[in-house]
Amino acid sequence: MLSLSMIVRDEAERIDACLNSVKGIVDEMVLLDTGSTDNTVALAEAAGARVARMDWPGDFAPARNAALEHVKGDWVLVLDADERLRAEAIPAIRALMAQPDVLVINLLRHELGAAMAPYSNVSRLFRRDPRIRWSRPYHSMIDDSVTEILQQEPHWRVANCAEPALLHDGYRPELLNQSDKAERLRRSMEQWLEDQPDDPYACTKLGALEVSSGNHERGVNLLRKGLGQLPDGAGRTAERYELLLNLGIALAPEDADAAESYYRQALDLALDVRLSLGARLNLAALLMQANQLDEAIQLTTTACQRAPEVALAWYNLGLMERRRGDLAASLRAYERSLELNPDHAESHQNFAVARLMGGDIDGARASFRAAIDKLRQQNRAKEAGALQAQVSGIVKLDGSAQ
Numbered sequence: 001m002l003s004l005s006m007i008v009r010d011e012a013e014r015i016d017a018c019l020n021s022v023k024g025i026v027d028e029m030v031l032l033d034t035g036s037t038d039n040t041v042a043l044a045e046a047a048g049a050r051v052a053r054m055d056w057p058g059d060f061a062p063a064r065n066a067a068l069e070h071v072k073g074d075w076v077l078v079l080d081a082d083e084r085l086r087a088e089a090i091p092a093i094r095a096l097m098a099q100p101d102v103l104v105i106n107l108l109r110h111e112l113g114a115a116m117a118p119y120s121n122v123s124r125l126f127r128r129d130p131r132i133r134w135s136r137p138y139h140s141m142i143d144d145s146v147t148e149i150l151q152q153e154p155h156w157r158v159a160n161c162a163e164p165a166l167l168h169d170g171y172r173p174e175l176l177n178q179s180d181k182a183e184r185l186r187r188s189m190e191q192w193l194e195d196q197p198d199d200p201y202a203c204t205k206l207g208a209l210e211v212s213s214g215n216h217e218r219g220v221n222l223l224r225k226g227l228g229q230l231p232d233g234a235g236r237t238a239e240r241y242e243l244l245l246n247l248g249i250a251l252a253p254e255d256a257d258a259a260e261s262y263y264r265q266a267l268d269l270a271l272d273v274r275l276s277l278g279a280r281l282n283l284a285a286l287l288m289q290a291n292q293l294d295e296a297i298q299l300t301t302t303a304c305q306r307a308p309e310v311a312l313a314w315y316n317l318g319l320m321e322r323r324r325g326d327l328a329a330s331l332r333a334y335e336r337s338l339e340l341n342p343d344h345a346e347s348h349q350n351f352a353v354a355r356l357m358g359g360d361i362d363g364a365r366a367s368f369r370a371a372i373d374k375l376r377q378q379n380r381a382k383e384a385g386a387l388q389a390q391v392s393g394i395v396k397l398d399g400s401a402q
Contacts (some may be wrong), residue, residue, distance in 0.1 A: 001027045001028070001072065001073040001074050001075070002025060002026045002027050002028075002073050002074070002075045002076075002077060002097070003026065003027065003028045003029075003030055003071035003072060003073030003075070003076050003077070003128070004019075004022050004026040004028065004029040004030060004049075004071075004076075004077050004078075004079060005030055005032075005064075005067045005068055005070075005071050005076050005077070005078050005079075006018075006029075006030070006031045006032070006067065006078070006079055006080065006081065007031070007032045007033075007034055007060070007063045007064060007066075007067050007080075008031050008032070008033050008034070008036065008040055008044070008081050009033060009034045009035050009036050009040070009056065010036050010037060010038050010040060011036070011038075011040045011081035011082075012036075012038040012039050012040045012043055014081045014082055014169070015040055015043050015044055015047070015081050016043060016047060017084055018079060018080075018081050018082075018083060018084055019044065019047040019048075019049060020047070021084040021085040021086075021087075022077065022079070022085050023048075024087060024090055025077075025085070025090050025093065025094070026073075026077060027073060028050065028071070028072060028073060029044075029047070029048060029049035029050065030049065030050050030051075030052070030067070030070045030071045031044050031049050031050070031051045031052070031067075032051075032052050032053070032054060032063065032066060032067035032070065033051055033052070033053050033054075034053075034054060034055065034056040034057075034063060035055060035056055041053075050070070052067075052070045054066055059137050059140070059188065060134070060137075060139075060140040061133075061134040061135050061136060061137065061140035062134075064078065064134040064140055065133055065134050068128075068132075068133075071128065073128060074127065074128055075097055075125065075126070075127055075128065076125070076126055076127075076128050077124060077125050078124045078125075079124065079166070080168075082168060082169045083109070083166050083167065083168050083169075084166065084167045085165060085166060086163075086164060086165055086166065086167060088163060088164075089107075089161060089163040089164065089165035092161050092162065092163045092165075093105065093107075093125065093161055093165065096159045096161060097125075099159070101155060101156060101157055102127075102156075102157060102158075102159045103126060103127055103129075103146065103149065103150070103156035103157065103158060104123050104125070104126040104127075104132075104142070104146055104158045104159070105123075105125040105126070105158075105159050105160075105161055106121045106122065106123050106124075106158060106159070106160045106161065107121070107122055107123075107124050107125055107161050107165040107166050108120075108121060108160075108161060108162070108163070108164045108165055108166070108272075108274060108275075109121070109122050109164075109165070109166040109167075109168050110164050110166065110167050110168065110309070110310075111168050112167060112168060112169050113169070117242075117245065117277070117278035118274075118277050118278065118281075118307070118310050118312065119164070119274040119275050119277055119307070120275070121160070121238065121272075121275055122166070123141060123142050123143060123146065123158070124166070125161075126142065126146075129149070131145055131148070131149055132145050132146060132149070133145045136192070136201060137188035137189065137191065137192050139185075139205060146158065160272075162272075164274070164309070185205065185209055186206070186209055189202050189205045189206035189209070190206065193206060198225070198229045199226075199229070200226040200227070200229050200230040200236075200239055200243070201226075201239065202226075203222045203223065203225050203226025203229065203243075204222075204223065204226050204239060204242050204243050204246065206219075206222055207219045207220070207221075207222030207223035207225075207226060207243075207246060208223070208242075208246040208249075210222060211223075211246065211249065211250040216250065219250060220247070220250050220251070223243055223246050223247045223250065224247065226239075226243050227240070227243045227244070227247070230243065237269050237270060237271060238271075238275075240266075240269060241266050241269050241271055241275070241276065241279070244262045244263070244265050244266035244269075244279070245262070245263070245266050245278050245279050245282070247259075247262045248260075248262035248263040248266065248279065248282060248283075249282065252282070252286060256286055256289070256290070259282075259286060260283060260286055260287075263279045263280075263282055263283035263286070264283065266279035267279050267280060267283065273302065273303070273306040273307065274306065274307050277303055277307055277310065277313070280299050280300075280302070280303050281299075281300065281303055281312060281313060281316060283299060284296040284297075284299040284300045284303075284316060284320070285316060287299070288316075288319065288320050288323065293320060293323060293324050296320050297317065297320045297321065297324065300313055300316050300317045300320060301317065304317055304333075304336075308336075309340065310340070311336075311337045311338075311340035311341035311344060311347070312337075314333045314334070314336040314337035314340065315333070315334070315337040315344065315346065315347050315350070317329075317333040318330045318331075318333035318334040318337060318347070318350060318351070318354070319350060321333055322350070322353075322354055322357075327354060327357060327358050330354045331351070331354050331355065331358065334347055334350060334351035334354060335351070338351065343374055343377075343378075344374070345371045345374035345375045345378065345380070345383075346371075348367050348368075348370040348371035348374060349367070349368070349371035349387065351367045352364045352365075352366075352367030352368040352370075352371060352391075355367055356394070356395065361395065364395055365395050365396070365397060368387070368391045368395060368397060369397055371387060372384045372387055372388050372391075372397075375387065
């Protein structure tokens with residue numbers, strides 16, 4: 001028996017999509033509501049979920065642990081309301097659950113809209129065991145308790161589901177800007193760092209947040225501190241990768257050589273191509289800026305082959321092929337990018353430029369119009385106006401070429 005376990009609050013806009021995505025695999029759906037004021041509870045119950053209630057305890061780990069008390073299954077799948085389970089992953093998940101020595105199944109999560117790290121590996125599916133508990137603030141995880149179990153009972157193992165299993169909307173920039181996620185993360189990590197000043201986990205999370213918030217020097221110092229405090233060993237590979245990736249991102253604008261070194265160190269780690277996609281794509285972009293197109297295209301082509309569902313990889317390949325002068329390859333890459341993400345204004349714009357270069361005036365006009373429309377729909381009116389003014393000197397958007 002497989003139980004879905006969730007904690008929710010004011011998720012009426014997303015709860016149906018999440019619950020509908022798991023109906024083909026779970027035997028029960030159990031939600032713990034922490035104070036919704038909208039109709040989240042009514043929608044969940046209408047979808048067949050059982051809903052318990054508690055006041056928000058101030059952090060995610062205690063809430064997730066409380067939610068586990070209400071499930072009955074032999075296995076537990078933990079989701080957030082901004083996640084959906086891909087039906088394509090269900091056969092692989094069932095096969096792993098059937099293996100008697102598997103304790104935890106790591107699920108590949110596609111971070112929709114998160115350009116820097118399109119994939120993450122999350123421990124969200126596990127056998128129900130009272131010793132498995134959530135810990136650490138904000139980005140809570142079960143890893144600490146699972147490590148203790150594996151040390152005591154080494155016959156268990158942690159398995160990885162190779163098929164991308166989850167779609168996550170929570171890191172889209174427009175959604176982050178509408179929420180207090182960043183501030184909640186900051187508060188949690190500042191407290192964690194005060195209590196454990198040398199903890200690599202806190203240094204990683206807070207350092208990356210500081211860099212993205214403009215506090216560059218402190219962010220880089222925290223990331224370097226975290227890397228220095230991280231013990232050697234394969235068990236910390238994911239944390240090491242995240243530190244190296246974020247250091248590369250932080251240093252790329254001011255020290256391309258250092259950023260390249262960090263990206264290459266990240267790619268040297270024993271990680272699946274999808275999990276190291278951020279370092280691969282960022283290194284390729286850095287090499288493109290240095291006009292090292294052959295290696296940039298090689299890296300990006302591998303990304304497209306191994307993770308063909310990632311629109312950003314195809315978009316970047318389009319940029320690189322156009323710079324190299326292979327217009328046909330560039331057009332194919334842009335087309336694939338737009339099939340995957342039709343709302344990406346920059347793909348429409350660069351597709352238009354490539355079509356114009358190839359003599360397709362009508363196609364270029366249509367793509368420029370699409371780019372301008374997408375920018376306006378995304379409340380980027382200033383960019384839309386600038387693009388329209390720029391294009392009007394080249395192509396009449398409502399007529400023939402000038």
